[in-house]
Amino acid sequence: MMYNFKNDYAEGAHPLILDKLASSNFEQELGYGDDRFSEKAKQAIRAKIGQPDAPLYFVSGGTQANLLVISHLLRPHEAVISAKTGHIYANETGAIEATGHRVITVEPENGKVTATAVAAVIAAHQLRPHVVKPKMLYISNSTELGTIYRKDELIALHAACRQHGLLLFMDGARLGHALTATANDLSLAEIALHTDVFYIGGTKNGALLGEAIVFPTAQLATDFDYSLKQKGALLAKGRILGIQFLALFEDNLYFDLAKHANDRAQQIADSISACGFSFLTPPQTNQLFPILPKKLIEQLLANYAFYVWTEIDQAYAAVRIITSWATDATQVDNFCADIKELSKTLA
Template sequence: MYSFKNDYSEGAHPSVLEKLAITNFQQENGYGEDTYSRAAKDKLRAEMQNDEAVIHFVSGGTQTNLLVISYLLRPHEAVISAQTGHIYANETGAIEATGHRIIPVLSTNGKVTPEAIEEVLNAHYLRPHVVKPKLVYISNSTEIGSIYTREELQALYHLCEARQLFLFLDGARLGHALTATESNLTLADVAKYTHVFYIGGTKNGALLGEAIVFRRQDIAQDFDYSLKQKGALLAKGRILGIQFDQLFTDNLYYHLARHANEMAMQIASHMRQLGCDFLTVPTTNQLFPILPKVVIDALSESYAFYIWSNIDEQHDAIRIITSWATQQSTVSQFNKDFTRIYENYLPIR
């Protein structure tokens, strides 16, 4: 059975493993002060066109969100997030456990708008009886596969600047967002129009790891203390630094993300040709086709995926995710199997 449940089922890209093996017996300083972590940070700063960026490598996405948000906010301050946002829907109350409320806003495409932020701010005026919204959390790509345009990110950033809010971008799948066909964003744009963001390695060819990026020093002044205090400062920081150094050599990071997107688009195109509808427009490596439940049952005999949401008595939306390691042969076989199953159940549509 092949799993389309996530984009981190495989280990790591071979070149990452090879680099880890080659450097294995080299002695290096700990806690991110090693040669490779420094080199990776230099590469990222150059790619972002921001020499002032402060970068820290940590192990995972939920950890990153907890670390950044709990560091930036004072006890009475809160986070604005789309209702589909990972911190609101899928992190077991990690942010709330640090004492900060998450204020959800409704979104049909997983994105937060300036209008939604203004609505929240206008509703939280009764000082000191309500929490103070201070940080806007967004994901790119979003939890339902959509992406922000440069213009949308600029609008959010300028509003946050005007209203003295932090804009924090969850980049667990940032590579997939930047390499989407419809994207007009670059990593430099993201660095310019957010206060903090992170570059996800776990879901794009690394064994594990995310790179937290603060756009300037004053925002990250004591973040290293917070990393240590919360157990996120790894003694063997080289393990993360080596991986990011390799991922940002010869554009490997972008190549892997683009491959995942291309595999997904082949599946999406094939499904569309057969007349399938989607919960959201296929854009990145996350697909949400709406299928008859009998088709889903038959498909699940050979493929693993998540049932995302119920549509009606006969239909559900499922989530299919391709990865950096999804092979062309797998996609071709899936499309053949899907055609056979789907056409067999056409009458029930």
């Protein structure tokens, strides 16, 4: 078996989570998220956000979270703006359009949406009523290209949203990786201050499954419970989401796990840089997009699994390497050593 750097969901869950599921197993709880574990998990997360009353809901996965939030908040003629590389446009089989809404795409910079791009969309949608009405900006942090939003960038986007009447929604499937990145200058509380709704991803950071949707703008959550049920997102045993998020947030586990992934990625990025190779986007979190000689890629693929992302030219391609909370230190050491060794023989 080759070691897998393809994604951050190749293993099960962090053992503490499995332990908690087992130790609580025979306690009888109410269904549909009304259990005591979910309530405690919500309180733990709210405390970290600094908003003790923020509405908060647990769902199974990112696509589900995205379609729930967007379809709940937009009226039929309203649209959401996203980077072309945004998950809702590039990877979700038209899930948003299936709820009736256009995704308006913009060219990202390093995977990120800029306030300039948002303003251009607004300018291009003035011929009412023949055009959709942009009403929401969707961003991912960290982005689908591994980059993160800095505080000034988020504040600028938030201001642009306020100016243009847009809601700001942050996909945080990898929010832990963003917030524990070396380059990060945002806190969870600041995320909440500068978005209208966001979610905290569990699936890609040590849980079996689960994302926690937070509504810092509380009134937007009105009737969200109905939407959860209608879209098939309300688990009968909601406890299993509550228990996992309690394990992740009652102490600092969520951030520890993300930091582990980032550190392993940094080690790989450093090795690659040391060999003189560059990156498609700056290596900031647990997703790396190094540009490597095709020959080297071929050799690495004999022992490690990862995606070839895009061709750069005849000799080079960008690949995607992802680490996770579970990434094995020895395997990373081996991988780095192999890169170093193989790149020498190529020279």
